[in-house]
Amino acid sequence: MRQLIGKFEVKDSMGNQKTLKVFANRQVGTVDFSLTSNRGTSFAISNMQCGWRGPELPDNTYEYPTNKALMEATKQAVNGGVCHVIEEKLFIQ
Secondary structure, three states: EEEEEEEEEEEEEOEEEEEEEEEEOOOEEEEEEEEEEEOOOEEOOOOOOOOOOOOOOOEHHHHHHHHHHHHHHHHHHHOOOOOEEEEEEOOOO
């Protein structure tokens, strides 16, 4: 079952803030992301250019023993792109 495990508030170099939600399905091992503005406008995840200067976004939950480890890997990937994490919240340990 797909669950929202956490979210990040991110900011790009122009000061635009967006919310990155992280969804995981531990039964099938998938990770999904949703990037939206504060007004609800959806954006492509590729706009963050993760993997440009750092690791790629996680795509397999089986590589991470806990949701906290998955969130930390996601944070590293986001900070390796053009956005930076300014706040994070983990909902499901």
